[in-house]
Amino acid sequence: MARNPFPHAETVWSFKTARFETRLVIEEAHGYRYDGADPDGEVQEKLDSGEYAAFESAVLIFLDGEMIAWDSLGGSVYAANDVPDFWTAHRDPDAMNRNCSAMRAARGDVCICHYFPGMVRAAIKEARQYVAEMSIPRLRKAA
Numbered sequence: 001m002a003r004n005p006f007p008h009a010e011t012v013w014s015f016k017t018a019r020f021e022t023r024l025v026i027e028e029a030h031g032y033r034y035d036g037a038d039p040d041g042e043v044q045e046k047l048d049s050g051e052y053a054a055f056e057s058a059v060l061i062f063l064d065g066e067m068i069a070w071d072s073l074g075g076s077v078y079a080a081n082d083v084p085d086f087w088t089a090h091r092d093p094d095a096m097n098r099n100c101s102a103m104r105a106a107r108g109d110v111c112i113c114h115y116f117p118g119m120v121r122a123a124i125k126e127a128r129q130y131v132a133e134m135s136i137p138r139l140r141k142a143a
Contacts (some may be wrong), residue, residue, distance in 0.1 A: 009058065013087045020127070021062040022120065024087050029054040034077060043077065053080045059119040061127040069126035071119045087116045 009025035016022075032054035034044045046052040058072035076086060 009056075012084070019064055022123065023060045023062070024057060024116065024119075025060060026055045026057045026083070026086070029056050029074065032075065032077075035075070036077075047077065051080055052077055053083055055083065055086075057086065057116075057119070059116075059123040061123050063127070063131070068130045069123050071122040071126070073115050073119060076115070089114060 009027035011023050011025050013024040014021060032047060034047055034054070036043065038044055043052065047054055054075065054077050056072065056074040057076060058070050060067055061069040078085060
């Protein structure tokens with residue numbers, strides 16, 4: 001059984017089936033020191049003022065209530081009012097605004113990827129491996 005990497009984090013997104021649940025949990029990274037390019041200190045200043053928020057996130061996969069897999073990411077920085085973009089921007093109705101769209105590259109944006117869908121894929125891959133290694137009686141027990 002996997003150990004929950006963020007036991008006090010808030011669940012902000014989930015998807016459930018009969019036996020499986022996938023959750024995205026986030027937890028504010030208090031006192032985070034920005035380690036990216038910030039030559040004039042503007043990003044850190046906005047983090048310190050609360051205009052920006054830094055957080056850690058994890059995608060957790062549960063089977064019959066038992067956590068069996070997870071993937072995590074730390075050091076995400078978003079405008080405080082835009083934190084939900086972390087898990088929603090990849091599905092923006094306007095393709096030009098999708099953080100995972102190559103169309104953004106055509107517009108000159110540097111970032112053409114999004115972490116959340118990749119985290120879901122990685123956690124599901126780990127969960128599938130866990131299920132593949134389960135004994136058949138346990139797998140069928142709750143069915």
